Every structure is written in C-alpha cells, then in structure tokens.
Amino acid sequence: MKADLIIKNISNLVTIGEGKSPKRGQEMDNIEILENGYIIVKDGKFLEVGTGIIDLKHIGIKTIVKDGTGMTVTPGLIDPHTHLVHGGSRENEFAQKLQGVPYMDILNAGGGILSTVNSTKEATFEELYDKAKKSLDIMLSFGVTTVEAKSGYGLDLETEMKQLEVVKKLNEDHPIDLVSTYLGAHAVPPKYKSNPDKFVDEIIEGLPQIMESGLAEFCDVFCEEGVFSVEQTRKILNAAKELGFKIKIHADEIVTLGGAELAAELGAFSADHLMATSEHGIKQMAEKGVIADILPTTSFNLNKEYANARLMIEEGVAVALSTDYNPGSSPTENLQLAMQLGSLKLKMTPKEVISAVTINSAFSVDRGEEVGSITVGKKADFVVFDAPNLPYIMYHFGINHAKDVYKNGQQVVTEGKVLPMTKIPKIGSFIADCYGESKKIIQMNKINNK
Ligand SMILES: [Zn+2]
Structure with missing residues (x-):
C-alpha cells in the first residue's frame, strides 16, 4: 500500500508502546523509544512504525518522505x-x-x-x-x-x-x-x-x-x-x-x-x-x-x-x-x-x-483508543521536536522545542509556525485521505472561501 507520508531516520522515536491502557505508577517510566525509527502514515493513521530501512513498496508518486535525523518524535501532546x-x-x-x-x-x-x-x-x-x-x-x-x-x-x-x-x-x-x-x-x-x-x-x-x-x-x-x-x-x-x-x-x-x-x-x-x-x-x-x-x-x-x-x-x-x-x-x-x-x-x-x-x-479524556501513542491504527498525531533526545526537552526549559506538528497525518505546524487554516490546500486526494473526516475538510474549505 502506498503511504501518504513517511518520516524516516528518526533519531529518537518515542512511540510510548502499545498504548492500550494508561501507564500506572512505575509503568510510566517504562516506554518504548526506537532509535533510527520510522513512521508510515496512510489515510490519517499510522500504517507502520519501525526501525531501519523502509520497504520501497510503500513509496508512491504522491508519498511525502521526510528525514528525522537529529530529531525526537513523540505522539501529539x-x-x-x-x-x-x-x-x-x-x-x-x-x-x-x-x-x-x-x-x-x-x-x-x-x-x-x-x-x-x-x-x-x-x-x-x-x-x-x-x-x-x-x-x-x-x-x-x-x-x-x-x-x-x-x-x-x-x-x-x-x-x-x-x-x-x-x-x-x-x-x-x-x-x-x-x-x-x-x-x-x-x-x-x-x-x-x-x-x-x-x-x-x-x-x-x-x-x-x-x-x-x-x-x-x-x-x-x-x-x-x-x-x-x-x-x-x-x-x-x-x-x-x-x-x-x-x-x-x-x-x-x-x-x-x-x-x-x-x-x-x-x-x-x-x-x-x-x-x-x-x-x-x-x-x-x-x-x-x-x-x-x-x-x-x-x-x-x-x-x-x-x-x-x-x-x-x-x-x-x-x-x-x-x-x-x-x-x-x-x-x-x-x-x-x-x-x-x-x-x-x-x-x-x-x-x-x-x-x-x-x-x-x-x-x-477518554481518547486513549485513538490517540496518545504512536501505534498502528491510531490517529497520526505526532510532534517532531528539534531535540536530540527526550530528556533534552525537559532540560532545556522555557522555549518551544516543537519544530513540526502533524494532526491526522497532515502537517499543521512547520518550523514552529502554525500553518494558517486559510493556507491549507483545497480538497485533494491527499488531504481528504489524511483527514478522513469530511466534516473538517468542509469547514476548512468554508474558511478558505472567505
Ligand atoms: Zn481548572
């Protein structure tokens, strides 16, 4: 299946893990972090999460491929x-x-x-x-x-x-x-x-x-x-x-x-x-x-x-x-x-x-089934932090480390700047696929037309 979006070579990919239940007590300190990880997104959801080389079968003419070298990626906060x-x-x-x-x-x-x-x-x-x-x-x-x-x-x-x-x-x-x-x-x-x-x-x-x-x-x-x-x-x-x-x-x-x-x-x-x-x-x-x-x-x-x-x-x-x-x-x-x-x-x-x-x-907030971890099948909400590792985000305090933010597989923040809703492209197959929820697309286009 051709992906909509791939982020490869992620230095620290904080998936959290399976994300089927809250992390209680000591479990909070026991999470999955993949080195040299990748994320594959299709139809606004995580299709595949792993490490190393990406299978070429996922890359089509419309697939956006980005490089996460030096970055830490976490689920959307x-x-x-x-x-x-x-x-x-x-x-x-x-x-x-x-x-x-x-x-x-x-x-x-x-x-x-x-x-x-x-x-x-x-x-x-x-x-x-x-x-x-x-x-x-x-x-x-x-x-x-x-x-x-x-x-x-x-x-x-x-x-x-x-x-x-x-x-x-x-x-x-x-x-x-x-x-x-x-x-x-x-x-x-x-x-x-x-x-x-x-x-x-x-x-x-x-x-x-x-x-x-x-x-x-x-x-x-x-x-x-x-x-x-x-x-x-x-x-x-x-x-x-x-x-x-x-x-x-x-x-x-x-x-x-x-x-x-x-x-x-x-x-x-x-x-x-x-x-x-x-x-x-x-x-x-x-x-x-x-x-x-x-x-x-x-x-x-x-x-x-x-x-x-x-x-x-x-x-x-x-x-x-x-x-x-x-x-x-x-x-x-x-x-x-x-x-x-x-x-x-x-x-x-x-x-x-x-x-x-x-x-x-x-x-x-009763959304654990759909968000909160980078897990196959969940919404592709994630943050690319310009930080070499997870502790750096807490250590270097008082600034914004978020570089790029993705919501339902769609990039909504680039280089720390929110993409204005007016600049989100009109409905195309990619956008429609990524958002999946037609209601949101219609609303965004309403704003586009203003
Ligand atoms: Zn309050």
Missing part, C-alpha cells in the same frame, strides 16, 4: 485540563497579587473569577471564538493536538452554553481535537451566597438540557472549601452520571477535603489539582484507577505547593499533566512548561513526563 473559552484577562490584578493581597479580598472587590464571569457574559460568540482560537494556535505550535475545554465562566445556563457552543465550533474548524466539559459548578454566584444548595439544585435541573444539546461529554465540579462541598459535589456528579456524563473533579487543590476519595467512589476519569490530597486519597485513586491530573503551572504561578507526584507514582497511580490554562491561576497555553515543571518541581523522569502528557492524558 494532549492537554487534559483547560478553561480555554473565556472573556477578558486579569493582568490588572497582577500587581495586587504580587503585593500579597489575598485572593478573597480581590474577589470581594468584584475581581477574581467574578471579573472573568462578567467578561464572558459580555463577550459575543465571535469574540470568545477568536480569543480561544488564538490560544489553540499557540497550543498547536507547542505540539498539542488534543485539548479538553471546560465551560464555567457563565454560572448561568445561557452563558455556559455559549461557551460550549464555541468549543463545538472550534472543534469543527480547528485542527486540534477538543473534548468538551460542563463546569457549571465552578463557583457559587454572589446572589446564592446565602443559599448555595439552591444553586446546586439549579445546576442539577439544567443538566438534562446540557446533555440533550450534546455540547458536553464530561461534567466537572470545583470541590473545595468555600466553593462546593464533598456532599454537594457528590449530588451534582451522581445526577450527571445518571444522565450519561463522564466525570471529572477539581479535587483537593487547597484543602484536604476528600475530593480524591470522592473521585474514586464515583469512578471519575480523573481527579485534578491534588496539591492537598491525603495518602489515603492517593491509595483510593490507585485502587479505582482514577487518573491524577496535576497542574504544575498553577502551583508555579500562585507560588504554592506542588502535588506529590512521586508518592502517587509509588502508589501506582497514573499521572497526567496539564496547563490548567485560565485567566486567573494559570494564564499560559504552554504544555511544554508544564512538562518541564513536571521534571523540575514534581521530580518526574522525562519518560514519566511524556507518559503523562500523551497516553495518560489521552485516557483521562
């Missing part, structure tokens, strides 16, 4: 926790934060999350779309090919759905695949402060409408002291589960509340943050197979503690890493920075880090 769609930014609070003004004081003065809620309510669909698209382009340039995106800056059904509609449209238009999460329970609106249970009831009443709209696959709750209690979180997520939502929890970020234990009890795909999780909570997560999604750029930006990744790995938990991209606690789209902090601050090995942002993050 996956950012499993972002607050991608929101209005405004909060640099006006930056000086106050640096002077040590407590977050609660900023919040009580109408700042913090409430300021983002107001900006998001005021923003039009187009404004939210354009801002989020810009962020997705940055993520793509860093080698990120799948992103989870939460709502949560409306705190009313109408605005939450506006955010989710933006995610839907971007998923259609942008090369990055988006996984959509409803986070209506992100904060308690001021008018419910005296009766937060009423807000919990309203969230639950709105869940069927979100489910029927098809706009969200996951449901998430910010379980934290002063936000939603373990009991309130359980109530919302049990209702969500009954409707068919998959579950995530913002757990034990500041206070050891038992969010990790609740995630284990409910069978959540992931528990996220976990800076204050107890040893008991970690053991429960290991036992029930809940993925620990750690957000080191948030700890870095807030000058706070880091989650205990080493203990989690020792106890057999599968750890994922993400940016938590949001305008308050982690205003960065740079997943490579999260990876570097994963090594520097969480003391994870380079192999553990790459497992965290590929196969484990894939399973934490």
Whole structure:
C-alpha cells in the first residue's frame, strides 16, 4: 500500500508502546523509544512504525518522505485540563497579587473569577471564538493536538452554553481535537451566597438540557472549601452520571477535603489539582484507577505547593499533566512548561513526563483508543521536536522545542509556525485521505472561501 507520508531516520522515536491502557505508577517510566525509527502514515493513521530501512513498496508518486535525523518524535501532546473559552484577562490584578493581597479580598472587590464571569457574559460568540482560537494556535505550535475545554465562566445556563457552543465550533474548524466539559459548578454566584444548595439544585435541573444539546461529554465540579462541598459535589456528579456524563473533579487543590476519595467512589476519569490530597486519597485513586491530573503551572504561578507526584507514582497511580490554562491561576497555553515543571518541581523522569502528557492524558479524556501513542491504527498525531533526545526537552526549559506538528497525518505546524487554516490546500486526494473526516475538510474549505 502506498503511504501518504513517511518520516524516516528518526533519531529518537518515542512511540510510548502499545498504548492500550494508561501507564500506572512505575509503568510510566517504562516506554518504548526506537532509535533510527520510522513512521508510515496512510489515510490519517499510522500504517507502520519501525526501525531501519523502509520497504520501497510503500513509496508512491504522491508519498511525502521526510528525514528525522537529529530529531525526537513523540505522539501529539494532549492537554487534559483547560478553561480555554473565556472573556477578558486579569493582568490588572497582577500587581495586587504580587503585593500579597489575598485572593478573597480581590474577589470581594468584584475581581477574581467574578471579573472573568462578567467578561464572558459580555463577550459575543465571535469574540470568545477568536480569543480561544488564538490560544489553540499557540497550543498547536507547542505540539498539542488534543485539548479538553471546560465551560464555567457563565454560572448561568445561557452563558455556559455559549461557551460550549464555541468549543463545538472550534472543534469543527480547528485542527486540534477538543473534548468538551460542563463546569457549571465552578463557583457559587454572589446572589446564592446565602443559599448555595439552591444553586446546586439549579445546576442539577439544567443538566438534562446540557446533555440533550450534546455540547458536553464530561461534567466537572470545583470541590473545595468555600466553593462546593464533598456532599454537594457528590449530588451534582451522581445526577450527571445518571444522565450519561463522564466525570471529572477539581479535587483537593487547597484543602484536604476528600475530593480524591470522592473521585474514586464515583469512578471519575480523573481527579485534578491534588496539591492537598491525603495518602489515603492517593491509595483510593490507585485502587479505582482514577487518573491524577496535576497542574504544575498553577502551583508555579500562585507560588504554592506542588502535588506529590512521586508518592502517587509509588502508589501506582497514573499521572497526567496539564496547563490548567485560565485567566486567573494559570494564564499560559504552554504544555511544554508544564512538562518541564513536571521534571523540575514534581521530580518526574522525562519518560514519566511524556507518559503523562500523551497516553495518560489521552485516557483521562477518554481518547486513549485513538490517540496518545504512536501505534498502528491510531490517529497520526505526532510532534517532531528539534531535540536530540527526550530528556533534552525537559532540560532545556522555557522555549518551544516543537519544530513540526502533524494532526491526522497532515502537517499543521512547520518550523514552529502554525500553518494558517486559510493556507491549507483545497480538497485533494491527499488531504481528504489524511483527514478522513469530511466534516473538517468542509469547514476548512468554508474558511478558505472567505
Ligand atoms: Zn481548572
């Protein structure tokens, strides 16, 4: 069979391995790296992965052949926790934060999350779309090919759905695949402060409408002291589960509340943050197979503690890493920075880090069957890093090592620059083959025609 694309002579081809399940505990440090490897892509998927010489039968007149000498190739990176769609930014609070003004004081003065809620309510669909698209382009340039995106800056059904509609449209238009999460329970609106249970009831009443709209696959709750209690979180997520939502929890970020234990009890795909999780909570997560999604750029930006990744790995938990991209606690789209902090601050090995942002993050957003490893049959999402080996990406920190990025076998970043959607060639056999999904092709051509 003639290939669409071949990358040969790859100095370090980090395939991860079979990629059939998350890497738990010590397995995270046990991944497949092929020297002098090659990748063969057909119809947007990996057709063959191996080392050495490529069989000439794969090379036809239309086959693109590239050389990976001196490069490290990994699966496309996956950012499993972002607050991608929101209005405004909060640099006006930056000086106050640096002077040590407590977050609660900023919040009580109408700042913090409430300021983002107001900006998001005021923003039009187009404004939210354009801002989020810009962020997705940055993520793509860093080698990120799948992103989870939460709502949560409306705190009313109408605005939450506006955010989710933006995610839907971007998923259609942008090369990055988006996984959509409803986070209506992100904060308690001021008018419910005296009766937060009423807000919990309203969230639950709105869940069927979100489910029927098809706009969200996951449901998430910010379980934290002063936000939603373990009991309130359980109530919302049990209702969500009954409707068919998959579950995530913002757990034990500041206070050891038992969010990790609740995630284990409910069978959540992931528990996220976990800076204050107890040893008991970690053991429960290991036992029930809940993925620990750690957000080191948030700890870095807030000058706070880091989650205990080493203990989690020792106890057999599968750890994922993400940016938590949001305008308050982690205003960065740079997943490579999260990876570097994963090594520097969480003391994870380079192999553990790459497992965290590929196969484990894939399973934490329920995409493990199709992405997260360079495995025959999976989507040909991969990154060519201008790095002689994997540790170099974590060691040489603060820069973007991604040279070329491929999504469904189609090159979407070249020499660190995102190929503008307007410049993607019109439908041809190669493009159609590579994308496979006609919906995306049509959307791209719509943009081409503008
Ligand atoms: Zn979050």
